[in-house]
Amino acid sequence: MRRSGLIGLLATASLAAAAVAQVGHPAKGSWSGYWGTSDASKRRILLLLDWRDRQITGVINPGPNQVPISKADLDVATWTLRLEAEMPLAGGGKEPFVTTGQLSNLGSWTTRTYSGTYVFGEESGRFTVTLN
Amino acid sequence: MRSLFIPLLAAVITTLGAQSAGAHHSFAAEFDANSPIEIMGTVTKVAWANPHTFFYIDVTNAKGEIENWALEMGSPNGLMRRGWTRDSMKIGDVVMVAGSRAKDGSFKGNARSVTLATGEKLFAGSSQDNAETN
Numbered sequence: 236m237r238r239s240g241l242i243g244l245l246a247t248a249s250l251a252a253a254a255v256a257q258v259g260h261p262a263k264g265s266w267s268g269y270w271g272t273s274d275a276s277k278r279r280i281l282l283l284l285d286w287r288d289r290q291i292t293g294v295i296n297p298g299p300n301q302v303p304i305s306k307a308d309l310d311v312a313t314w315t316l317r318l319e320a321e322m323p324l325a326g327g328g329k330e331p332f333v334t335t336g337q338l339s340n341l342g343s344w345t346t347r348t349y350s351g352t353y354v355f356g357e358e359s360g361r362f363t364v365t366l367n
Numbered sequence: 368m369r370s371l372f373i374p375l376l377a378a379v380i381t382t383l384g385a386q387s388a389g390a391h392h393s394f395a396a397e398f399d400a401n402s403p404i405e406i407m408g409t410v411t412k413v414a415w416a417n418p419h420t421f422f423y424i425d426v427t428n429a430k431g432e433i434e435n436w437a438l439e440m441g442s443p444n445g446l447m448r449r450g451w452t453r454d455s456m457k458i459g460d461v462v463m464v465a466g467s468r469a470k471d472g473s474f475k476g477n478a479r480s481v482t483l484a485t486g487e488k489l490f491a492g493s494s495q496d497n498a499e500t501n
Contacts, residue, residue, distance in 0.1 A: 265458050267411050267425065267435065279425065279433050281411055283458050297459025298409060367412035367423060367435075 260286035261341045262309065262316060262349075265297075268364030270334075270353055282318075282349075282364055295320055295332070302332075314338040315351075322355060330356035394467075394494040398477040402468040406436060406476075410460045415443045415453065419494075422456060424464065426474075438464055438478045441492020449490050460484040467495060 263286045271277035284293035284307075291307035306319040315337050322332035336351020350363035394400070408424030420440045425433050440446060456462060463482040469475040478491040 265412050281409065281425070281459070294459075297457070298461065301459060 260291070261314070261338055261347070262286065262291050262307075265367045266349055266364035267367055268348075268350075268362065270360060270362035272358060272360040280362065280364060291316070291318075293318075295322070314341065316349060324356075334362055336362065394477060397469055397475075398467045398495065399470045400467050400495060402470075403465070404468045404476050405463070405465045407461065407463045408436065410456055410458050410462060411435060412458065413456055417442050420446060420492075422478075424462060434474045436464075436474045436476060438466065438476050438491075439494075440478050440481075441494070445492035446489075449492055451489055455487075455489065456481065456483060466491070466493065 262284045264284060266282040266284065268280060269277040270280050281296050282293060283297045284291055284304075286292075291304075291309060293304045293307070294301040295304065296302060300323075302320045302322055304318050304320050306317075308317045309315070315335065318334045320332045321329040323329050332353065332355045334351060334353045336349050339348045339350070340346045344366070347366040348363060349366075351361070353360060353362050406424070406426050408426035410422060410424050412421075412423040414421045420443055422438050422440070424436050424438065426436050428434055441449075461484055464476070464478050465480045465482075466476045466478040469477075477493050477495060479493045479495060480488055480490050482488045
């Protein structure tokens with residue numbers, strides 16, 4: 236009797252540890268980093284991504300001036316994620332902003348990254364964001 | 368066989384206890400009351416956890432560089448008693464934080480109060496307050 240109770244306790248503890256380890260979709264969370272044509276012109280970016288109804292949704296630079304992500308495609312064979320948004324220009328108007336990159340270090344809490352290239356209107360460069 | 372159960376049980380309890388004990392510490396062990404900070408930034412992450420809730424903000428320094436600060440508050444229960452809700456502070460909000468910096472000089476601090484984007488000022492259940500009243 237005592238033995239079965241102990242086994243139950245151990246099983247509960249193991250399940251609790253596993254439950255803590257569940258973090259949801261690999262893209263879900265807040266990501267921050269930089270984008271730009273060079274180190275000298277890099278700009279801060281904050282992505283807030285979610286996984287709802289089997290789709291990646293989210294916003295760029297959450298807050299009063301946030302930009303909704305209009306389309307997100309993930310190729311799980313290569314973990315290549317492509318995000319599209321209509322980003323406002325400093326002088327008014329909007330241009331398509333498209334990031335294409337790979338999710339890396341998926342097993343890590345602290346070094347999971349999404350990095351690759353972006354196209355913003357006529358401009359193109361590289362970006363890297365790390366899961367916060 | 369039975370003789371193995373008690374050491375095993377003790378090991379499980381010790382392991383679980385050590386996880387929360389390791390995260391708990393006194394204010395003076397990590398923070399410097401003589402290094403006050405007052406910083407404003409954009410929230411990048413909020414982690415409601417025991418024994419301390421943490422939130423992270425992007426702060427632009429004098430050189431225009433971004434510093435990501437980790438700020439410690441009280442436990443979720445303690446914050447709820449001080450008027451916080453889970454929606455009080457969201458990623459992307461701009462907040463003003465007053466508190467004390469970590470002794471090691473890293474971008475880490477203990478928050479005493481947080482002024483939210485709404486203008487509402489909430490106390491952060493700082494362990495410094497507890498240390499002063501004890």
